[in-house]
Structure formats: structure tokens, C-alpha cells
Amino acid sequence: MPDAQKRQTVVVIGGPTASGKSGLALAVAQAANGTVINADSMQVYNGLARLSAQPPAADTAAAPHRLYGVLPPSEICSAVRWRDMALDEIARAQGEGRLPVIAGGTGFYIRTLTDGISPMPEVSPHLRVQLAAEIAAEGNENFHKRLAAQDPVMAARLHPGNTQRLIRAMEVLMHTGKSLAEWQALPPAGTPAHLRFIKVALLPPRDVLYTRCNARFLQMMDDGVLEEVESFPPPQKDAAWPLHKALGYPELRAYLDGKLSRSDAIIAAQQSTRHYAKRQVTWFRNQMAADIVLETPDAAAILAAL
Missing domain, CATH: 1.10.20.140 (Histone, subunit A)
Incomplete structure (x- = not known):
């Protein structure tokens, strides 16, 4: 394996939804001439950019962002497929002299990149x-x-x-x-030996995180997420898409179908988001083996480790 100092650095920022990962990744990218690469299984699709909390235009103008909204919603993005796309984007960023900054809340995607994955067959x-x-x-x-x-x-x-x-x-x-x-149960395929991963877990205190979850969903409502959901094709009996399980989608769809009141849909969506965030915190705390653990976004701590 190449000497650690000669390996090419990749920053990996993981954590629960609404923790501030995207803003932290942008701050690191701006300070270190980086490219932000998405590691969220919902943000990889187009069609529900607001609901999946994809970065706004101001962020994508401030630094390159990759793998956001790149797949049609009818496709399946397995961890292996995402890993292959992420490795391509890492190589692209490095070829441009940029620091790859992975950011997302899908732990299995991240682990597949940093730790490898057992070989899986391609299925028709x-x-x-x-x-x-x-x-x-x-x-x-x-x-x-x-x-x-x-x-x-x-x-x-x-x-x-x-x-x-x-x-x-x-x-x-x-x-x-x-x-x-x-x-x-098969041994995982090895990770690229030329890459050095700096793994960062952003884990705010629970009360702070839950407040952010609630506030962000209300902001989404103000930003027109309901209209976005209304225009998105609803699930068919034999063809539900991954985005139909996006946080907030089932509740807002139920409101649009007359099954929930607007206020009940918002409360239910906020609750689903908090529950999901709690599970993510548990995963990243126990499974990521982070090099840096942060309670608040701190780009300086990451930059110091480069």
C-alpha cells in the first residue's frame, strides 16, 4: 500500500439529516479548492430537489457539486453503483486539482466507499x-x-x-x-489503495438536531415543497420508486390525497424525520469509525487534518 503521506486525501462527512453536513462540506470545499460529492441515497435522484434537501443554486455556484439529481427517479441506485460513480467523481476532482469532499447521510454508501463491500451479483x-x-x-x-x-x-x-x-x-x-x-458473508472488495479517507461524523446534540429537523421541514413548506410533491408522479401499485420513501413524501402525499390535514401531515413528517435522524446518529456513532467527531460544523478542524 502506498505511504499514507503519498495517498490522495478524500474528506468524508457523514451524519444525520439536518445536521449541517452540506454547509460544512461547502465551507471545506471553498477553503481547500474542493468538490462536494453527494452520498445521500435520495439526493442522487432528480424530481424532488427541495424535499430531498439538495443544495441550493447559491451553493452549487460557490463550489462544484457532483452526484446531485443525476439519476431518473425510476432507477435503483445500489451502494455498489453509487460507489462506482463516487470513485469516478473523486478521480475527476483530483484530475482538476481539487479536494474531493464526500457529504451525505447514507451510511451504507459511505461504508461501501471507505471499507469496501462484499461482491454482489448483477441482477436483471x-x-x-x-x-x-x-x-x-x-x-x-x-x-x-x-x-x-x-x-x-x-x-x-x-x-x-x-x-x-x-x-x-x-x-x-x-x-x-x-x-x-x-x-x-464474502470478504469485502478492497478500497482503492491510493486514497486516504478522513472520516468526519457531524453529530449535534439531540435537542439541537430535533429543532433543526422541525425547522427545516417548515422552511421546505415555505419554499414550495408541497407543489413539488404534487407534481411528482405518485406511486403505482406495482412500481414504487425510491423517492416515494423520501422523508416527508408519504405524509404530504396523504395530505394531497385527502387522508391527512395539512397540520397533521406536517407534524407526522417532522416526527418521521426526527426518528430517522435518531437512527442515523446511532449508525454514525457506532459504525463509521470517524477520525473526527463534531457537535457543530467546524471546517477548521477538518482543514487542520489535511
């Missing part, structure tokens, strides 16, 4: 569409029972309500004849 999109239609027709509970009969290990790991992961487990089993658990 047609099989995925077929299974999506099947689970919609028979219901999650029955689909889960069918998976349990063929792959009890994965079925025991998955909640019947987790549609996307149920489909993933079944498609891998059908395509390869092996359980996804067997694939996940």
Missing part, C-alpha cells in the same frame, strides 16, 4: 420488475412467507414491510441460487 432489471409486481399482487406478508420457505436466513433478518429488501433477497436467490446472506 426485468427480474426486479417482475418481483415488484408479484409483491404488489400477493402482499408483503405472503411474499415474506414465500421467501422464508426458500431462504429462512434472510427472511428472519427482514421485516415483512421492507419491500425493497424483500425484493432484493428474492432476486439474488432466484438469479444465483444462493442466499443474499452467503454473498454478504
Whole structure:
């Protein structure tokens, strides 16, 4: 492996939603001639830029931003696919003499980049569409029972309500004849030896984080997020897209469909956001193995480690 001093530095900023990651990444990028690279599984799609809290035009004008809104909402962006795109953007930034600054809240994306991932088979999109239609027709509970009969290990790991992961487990089993658990147990593919990752966890105190979550959703409402959701294609019976699970989407869709009042939708969306932020804090605290842990955005602490 190359000497640590000769490896090319990549800053990786992870943390919960509404913690200030994007602003911190921008501050580092501006100070160190950097490029901000998205590591959020919702922000990678176009169609719901406000709801997914993609950086505003002022930020993207202040420093290059990559992998925001680059995929159509009907596609699936697996961790492996994101990693490949991120490595391309890292190389692009370095080729331009810029510091790559990864920023996002999808821990699995980040871990796939920094720690590698067990090799996974590529599965036909047609099989995925077929299974999506099947689970919609028979219901999650029955689909889960069918998976349990063929792959009890994965079925025991998955909640019947987790549609996307149920489909993933079944498609891998059908395509390869092996359980996804067997694939996940394989040694992870190595990370690029020429890269040196500085991992930063931004973890505000809980009361501060929850206040930010609540305030940001209200700001989104003021900024027209409801109109954005209204114009976005609603989920079809056999074809829900990843963005249909974006924070706030189910609640605002329910309001637009007359199932919730506006105030109840806002309260429910804020609660969902806080719950998700809490899970993210737990993940980043226990799984990231951060080099730097911050309670407040502190670009100077990161710049000092470069």
C-alpha cells in the first residue's frame, strides 16, 4: 500500500439529516479548492430537489457539486453503483486539482466507499420488475412467507414491510441460487489503495438536531415543497420508486390525497424525520469509525487534518 503521506486525501462527512453536513462540506470545499460529492441515497435522484434537501443554486455556484439529481427517479441506485460513480467523481476532482469532499447521510454508501463491500451479483432489471409486481399482487406478508420457505436466513433478518429488501433477497436467490446472506458473508472488495479517507461524523446534540429537523421541514413548506410533491408522479401499485420513501413524501402525499390535514401531515413528517435522524446518529456513532467527531460544523478542524 502506498505511504499514507503519498495517498490522495478524500474528506468524508457523514451524519444525520439536518445536521449541517452540506454547509460544512461547502465551507471545506471553498477553503481547500474542493468538490462536494453527494452520498445521500435520495439526493442522487432528480424530481424532488427541495424535499430531498439538495443544495441550493447559491451553493452549487460557490463550489462544484457532483452526484446531485443525476439519476431518473425510476432507477435503483445500489451502494455498489453509487460507489462506482463516487470513485469516478473523486478521480475527476483530483484530475482538476481539487479536494474531493464526500457529504451525505447514507451510511451504507459511505461504508461501501471507505471499507469496501462484499461482491454482489448483477441482477436483471426485468427480474426486479417482475418481483415488484408479484409483491404488489400477493402482499408483503405472503411474499415474506414465500421467501422464508426458500431462504429462512434472510427472511428472519427482514421485516415483512421492507419491500425493497424483500425484493432484493428474492432476486439474488432466484438469479444465483444462493442466499443474499452467503454473498454478504464474502470478504469485502478492497478500497482503492491510493486514497486516504478522513472520516468526519457531524453529530449535534439531540435537542439541537430535533429543532433543526422541525425547522427545516417548515422552511421546505415555505419554499414550495408541497407543489413539488404534487407534481411528482405518485406511486403505482406495482412500481414504487425510491423517492416515494423520501422523508416527508408519504405524509404530504396523504395530505394531497385527502387522508391527512395539512397540520397533521406536517407534524407526522417532522416526527418521521426526527426518528430517522435518531437512527442515523446511532449508525454514525457506532459504525463509521470517524477520525473526527463534531457537535457543530467546524471546517477548521477538518482543514487542520489535511
